[in-house]
Amino acid sequence: MTNEPVIALRGVTAELGARPVLRGIDLTVGRGEVVALLGANGSGKSTAIRAVIGQVPVSGGTVELFGTPRRSFRDWARVGYVPQRTTAAGGVPATVTEIVSAGRLSRTRFGLFRRSDREAVRRALELVGMADRAKDSVDALSGGQHQRVLIARALVAEPELLIMDEPMAGVDLASQEILARTLEQQVEAGATVLLVLHELGPLEPLIDRAVVLRDGCVLHDGPPPRAVGQHALPGHDHVHPHAPAGAEPIRTGLLS
Amino acid sequence: MYFLNYAFMQRALLAAVLVGITAPAIGIYLVQRRQALMGDGIGHVAMTGVGLGFLLSTSPVWMATAVSVLGAVLMELIRWYGRTRGDIALAMLFYGGMAGGVMLINLAPGGSNANLMSYLFGSLSTVSGSDVTAICVLAAFVLLVTLGLRRQLFAVSQDEEFARVTGLPVRTLNLLTAVTAAVTVTVAMRVVGLLLVSALMVVPVAAAQQLSRSFTVTFVIAVAIGVAVTVSGTITSYYQDVPPGATIVLLTIAAFLALTALATPLARRRARAAAAAQPAGDPAECAIPAARGTGEEVGV
Ligand SMILES: Nc1ncnc2c1ncn2[C@@H]1O[C@H](COP(=O)(O)OP(=O)(O)OP(=O)(O)O)[C@@H](O)[C@H]1O
Ligand SMILES: [Mg+2]
Numbered sequence: 001m002t003n004e005p006v007i008a009l010r011g012v013t014a015e016l017g018a019r020p021v022l023r024g025i026d027l028t029v030g031r032g033e034v035v036a037l038l039g040a041n042g043s044g045k046s047t048a049i050r051a052v053i054g055q056v057p058v059s060g061g062t063v064e065l066f067g068t069p070r071r072s073f074r075d076w077a078r079v080g081y082v083p084q085r086t087t088a089a090g091g092v093p094a095t096v097t098e099i100v101s102a103g104r105l106s107r108t109r110f111g112l113f114r115r116s117d118r119e120a121v122r123r124a125l126e127l128v129g130m131a132d133r134a135k136d137s138v139d140a141l142s143g144g145q146h147q148r149v150l151i152a153r154a155l156v157a158e159p160e161l162l163i164m165d166e167p168m169a170g171v172d173l174a175s176q177e178i179l180a181r182t183l184e185q186q187v188e189a190g191a192t193v194l195l196v197l198h199e200l201g202p203l204e205p206l207i208d209r210a211v212v213l214r215d216g217c218v219l220h221d222g223p224p225p226r227a228v229g230q231h232a233l234p235g236h237d238h239v240h241p242h243a244p245a246g247a248e249p250i251r252t253g254l255l256s
Numbered sequence: 257m258y259f260l261n262y263a264f265m266q267r268a269l270l271a272a273v274l275v276g277i278t279a280p281a282i283g284i285y286l287v288q289r290r291q292a293l294m295g296d297g298i299g300h301v302a303m304t305g306v307g308l309g310f311l312l313s314t315s316p317v318w319m320a321t322a323v324s325v326l327g328a329v330l331m332e333l334i335r336w337y338g339r340t341r342g343d344i345a346l347a348m349l350f351y352g353g354m355a356g357g358v359m360l361i362n363l364a365p366g367g368s369n370a371n372l373m374s375y376l377f378g379s380l381s382t383v384s385g386s387d388v389t390a391i392c393v394l395a396a397f398v399l400l401v402t403l404g405l406r407r408q409l410f411a412v413s414q415d416e417e418f419a420r421v422t423g424l425p426v427r428t429l430n431l432l433t434a435v436t437a438a439v440t441v442t443v444a445m446r447v448v449g450l451l452l453v454s455a456l457m458v459v460p461v462a463a464a465q466q467l468s469r470s471f472t473v474t475f476v477i478a479v480a481i482g483v484a485v486t487v488s489g490t491i492t493s494y495y496q497d498v499p500p501g502a503t504i505v506l507l508t509i510a511a512f513l514a515l516t517a518l519a520t521p522l523a524r525r526r527a528r529a530a531a532a533a534q535p536a537g538d539p540a541e542c543a544i545p546a547a548r549g550t551g552e553e554v555g556v
Contacts, residue, residue: 076423102411111407137469
């Protein structure tokens with residue numbers, strides 16, 4: 001079964017503190033697909049993603065990963081995850097290498113690292129352009145550099161499915177392009193990607209499909225809204241007088 | 257070094273070394289997950305165990321181990337299910353444990369608060385041969401966990417959500433951390449005492465952080481500091497007849513202050529070395545390109 005979806009949410013509902021946050025979401029991601037999850041702040045993007053990986057209890061509907069109900073899914077080495085981050089420092093200093101190594105644990109037996117594992121860590125750091133900071137403390141990094149380390153941590157286990165919550169947040173354009181190229185290589189190698197974005201940016205050509213959420217419901221599921229990529233700058237008015245004729249204006253609410 | 261001729265000093269020093277190693281070894285994970293005061297809580301709960309030990313005239317060390325492991329598991333459960341009221345439940349557990357200990361020891365035949373004092377603040381001269389056996393067994397367990405599972409514990413303590421997505425048994429590892437902390441409390445109980453245990457778990461780690469940028473190096477330095485202060489504190493308390501627990505904790509804090517004072521010039525030297533290592537033509541200071549003109553022209 002090559003065409004069975006990698007991620008399948010059907011009618012998923014979830015509450016956080018008695019408040020309905022997901023109100024019946026359908027979302028499927030096929031093998032090799034790159035799907036962007038869009039929507040305003042608080043629309044439920046992170047919650048949807050965390051429902052996929054089992055961090056949010058689901059009150060209704062079904063969640064499947066690689067065709068297996070999420071509850072019985074155990075093959076976590078196939079999944080790479082980049083959480084949405086504001087601050088991510090523990091109470092003890094840790095180097096970039098130490099953080100990225102944590103992502104490799106799913107590929108080791110009993111947490112014993114072999115040479116191939118160390119190699120993988122080094123390669124992941126090279127992919128995100130952070131190899132020269134390998135021995136530095138993560139506390140000494142900027143927000144965007146930190147984000148790149150978290151992406152390396154997701155890549156290091158060589159996952160088939162990448163789930164990323166705003167991986168480009170705070171990353172400058174040059175690094176976004178590096179990361180876009182990295183992601184492109186992963187996709188060419190057969191990876192499936194589900195990622196939350198606020199603007200498509202340099203990733204735009206990679207995106208096969210966009211799913212837009214509003215208030216915990218799917219508002220749009222189809223081709224990515226092209227205009228958003230170019231014009232989703234802060235303060236940019238979201239009405240597009242020059243939107244292609246016939247195209248239904250997509251109100252993503254990204255900036256409202 | 258003739259104090260080594262006394263059997264009680266040999267026992268005391270062996271216990272001191274084991275405490276110096278194990279307390280920072282588990283403490284570093286507690287600090288990493290920002291539960292630095294968990295050891296203190298367990299120490300309070302362990303008092304009930306000591307009390308029970310006296311009342312039932314069994315070994316207070318093993319009784320304290322059993323009760324504090326139970327308390328630590330309860331604390332983890334409260335953390336999972338407690339959510340908003342969790343801190344109140346924890347407070348009741350801590351103070352209930354302390355009050356229970358005082359009550360039980362008073363009920364024990366021949367028990368008095370003087371007995372309890374040696375467990376609260378440590379007492380080297382009363383460390384018995386069977387205490388040392390217990391301490392050795394328990395310390396071996398702590399080291400097995402903190403070293404053998406260091407990568408797993410690091411991952412869980414750094415980012416619990418991510419650890420779950422790598423498939424680690426996060427709940428089991430959290431429970432194991434809590435149980436190991438509880439065991440460490442009882443290892444350290446005879447040397448530094450229940451009320452000061454937490455200091456030895458936390459302060460050496462804080463001191464080591466002043467010098468290091470990596471988790472591994474922090475771990476090694478913290479254990480080195482731990483052993484240095486427990487051994488020198490034990491020897492000091494032998495010569496000066498001062499309470500060992502208080503001596504050790506004050507020495508640890510002194511080490512923290514000394515390293516903090518040392519760290520500032522060290523960081524400055526590192527920064528200077530980094531600047532010197534930069535390739536020529538890449539100035540460390542910003543230079544405004546000449547083409548933009550002088551400040552006055554721009555300012556007008
Ligand atoms: N722990 C929580 N308890 C209660 N409500 C929560 C919690 N976390 C999130 N929410 C609510 O759930 C809703 C969806 O949150 P979510 O984090 O999924 O939004 P998002 O789309 O990812 O937003 P952003 O773009 O800011 O990341 C928000 O209205 C938020 O207030
Ligand atoms: Mg979010």
